[in-house]
Amino acid sequence: MSVAESGEFGLIARITARLGAQPSTILGPGDDAAIVAVPDGRVVASTDVLVEGRHFRRDWSSALDVGHRAAAANLADIAAMGAVPNALLVAFCGPPDLDVRWAEELTDGLAAEAERAGAAVVGGDISASPVLTVAVTALGDLRGREPVLRSGARAGDTVALAGRIGYAAAGYTVLSRGFRTPKALVEAYRRPAVPYSAGPAAAELGATSMIDVSDGLLADAGHVASASRVVLDIDRDAFAIPEQMRDAAAALGVDPYSWILTGGDDHALLATFPPGVEPPELFQIIGSVSEGSGVTVDGKPYGDGPLGWEHFR
Amino acid sequence: MSVAESGEFGLIARITARLGAQPSTILGPGDDAAIVAVPDGRVVASTDVLVEGRHFRRDWSSALDVGHRAAAANLADIAAMGAVPNALLVAFCGPPDLDVRWAEELTDGLAAEAERAGAAVVGGDISASPVLTVAVTALGDLRGREPVLRSGARAGDTVALAGRIGYAAAGYTVLSRGFRTPKALVEAYRRPAVPYSAGPAAAELGATSMIDVSDGLLADAGHVASASRVVLDIDRDAFAIPEQMRDAAAALGVDPYSWILTGGDDHALLATFPPGVEPPELFQIIGSVSEGSGVTVDGKPYGDGPLGWEHFR
Structure with a gap:
């Protein structure tokens, strides 16, 4: 019907x-x-x-x-x-x-x-x-807590991430090349696995800023950097490339770090924490905040391409 | 650009x-x-x-x-x-x-x-x-008040309406026949004049039910009748047909009461009030509630056509 x-x-x-x-x-x-x-x-x-x-x-x-x-x-x-x-x-x-x-x-x-x-x-x-x-x-x-905005990151903070990253972008690439496997990547594109509880947990521990990674890790880190007037530096080695992602990247001739650093749609949570604060469960430290403006990877600007996704392209 | x-x-x-x-x-x-x-x-x-x-x-x-x-x-x-x-x-x-x-x-x-x-x-x-x-x-x-639902109308209540009715439907008919005047009707179709303050005022005075008239007066009265398990009877003579609407209806060969009784999109507020309660400013009494089920006009079922607008027709 x-x-x-x-x-x-x-x-x-x-x-x-x-x-x-x-x-x-x-x-x-x-x-x-x-x-x-x-x-x-x-x-x-x-x-x-x-x-x-x-x-x-x-x-x-x-x-x-x-x-x-x-x-x-x-x-x-x-x-x-x-x-x-x-x-x-x-x-x-x-x-x-x-x-x-x-x-x-x-x-x-x-x-x-x-x-x-x-x-x-x-x-x-x-x-x-x-x-x-x-x-x-x-x-x-908000359960009585203050909201965690994009604008509160301060030099000296750590940068941490909760949730999968690069999976959805990898799954999208796989599908757009006409393949249906690896299943873990394709499924990740179809359904994000958002660590919802990590948001309130980060707020509880005093996260200074937080953002939902939907445009891509570097693009969304850029939104935090710009709202907070600081530099977010991302440590590339913080990301271990999962085996299935590495194999798919090799087969498709793609740099897997482009999925991790510029792919959106995983809806991971990116947050900054004050020095000395251990991020809560589900978060992993992936970088640090310093004075200046913009986003860097291992202390240097990343590539020449766009950092993420624009919806009117 | x-x-x-x-x-x-x-x-x-x-x-x-x-x-x-x-x-x-x-x-x-x-x-x-x-x-x-x-x-x-x-x-x-x-x-x-x-x-x-x-x-x-x-x-x-x-x-x-x-x-x-x-x-x-x-x-x-x-x-x-x-x-x-x-x-x-x-x-x-x-x-x-x-x-x-x-x-x-x-x-x-x-x-x-x-x-x-x-x-x-x-x-x-x-x-x-x-x-x-x-x-x-x-x-x-809600400012501390209880919400006014569709389900609270009781036999003996009065039915009252705040805001314009039939204007938007008349304006729509005018435009769909290729005309741009009367301006009052066309403008009413383009921009509803919703009596926002009448909603909280009705709640304050103890309105027993309320609905936004978007599908048509009889159709929306029917939603209240059905949720409240009562009859809403609408008094046709409660509506004076404005002169511009009467003239447009005559010129287009339309019964102006079809605009008033079945036309949507004016976003008037239809409410019921307990016996003895004078409806607040902006409301006008247009009928009464009695035992039974459904909607009647002057005590009788209205026409054979649809009572209002369905969005997947």
Whole structure:
């Protein structure tokens, strides 16, 4: 059955039947708006949009994968503020002939990824459109802590990273060359494994800055450097290249460090910590902060190419 | 200059430079997420998406108009819960050859309508897409009051309406027949005039149910009737047909009551009040609630056609 045959209200009923709730969900879908508990009195909110052909391809990713990725991209932004995600709202646009199962599986992916982060899908909107588009807004609670901004890194801080890096970019390269393996890389492109708990844990330990790595490690380190008016120097040897990534890089004639340093979409969390502070579990030290401006790798500027991804290229 | 020439970060800089803030804006655009004060500890959140060719046409509405309408559709949902809107997040997708001025004027419309409601645009995302798409999420605060749901109408309540009704549908018919006047109707289609303050005022006076009229008066009254398990009876004579609407209806061969009873997009607020309660300013009594199920006009079922708008037709 197509979404057009299902009808707007039929599709909404099918979608909402698949959603769960969290203790923070005061009112879920079905009224004019949802209501979510944010006991802190400050709500953290972020929006990201995924467009077919630009952010995903239906022949590369299942609806379930797209749901996981759309949710993860937003939930990671909440975690990167040091906040705890609690809700998602989803605007979904699709062609009238789309199979309702695609919309249902997208919903399952969104709901499952939200649950991983402790959140629930609490509302949304659907519309017909020639282009499959998924716009997600994530909400979260600071639990009494101050937010961790991009602007707080100071000379002398250490730079640390939580989560996989380079995997999604490697998987993208593999798929774009027409291959479907190594599976670990392709799966990483399809579904990020965001270390949600590392965000609040970093905030708790006094992280001075934090960012969700979505544009690429050096590009996002650059956003922190620029907002904090410092240099972030990345130590290339901090990254051991996993065997599957090394093999794929050799087979495809790619420098694996280009995946690690400039690939986006893994949604790792990059944070800086004051001198003497041991970063929390899941974080690994990958560099240091010093006076100046910009990003360096082993003390030198990196390559001549772009540092990451621009969405209007 | 096109948005592609401007580049993602260039366009974001141009857009954010045009945005204001509200006292509730703790952190605006520029970091991983925005932070908004919701002193109540419960955030009210709603998402609506507008797609070119489906919800707007660039030859019928300016970018400024589309911004006003996209913001109003969402802010009205917050007001219909009895809450006070405070923030918008916007996901904007447009073709790479779109003139940056269109995106800037859209932003101005969103920001101006948000300001009318006491809110600010605090964040968002942009992407290239073949189809112009604007997905907006609105946030609001309940200020210590209980939310007004669709499910609280009781037999004996009065039904009241705040805001214009039928104007947007009349303007849409005028435009779709190739005319550009009467201007009052066309302008009403382009920019709803939402009575935002009427929502919290109704909540304050003990409204038993409330809904934003976006699908059409009878369709949305039907949502309240169904959630509350009652009949909402609408008194046709409660509506005086404005002279311009009467003239346009006669010229176009349309029953003006079809605009009033089934037209959407004015974003009026429909509420029910307990017996003996005088509805607040801006509301006008248009019917009554009784035992049973469904919606009637002057005690009888209305016509055979659809009661409103379905988005996957």
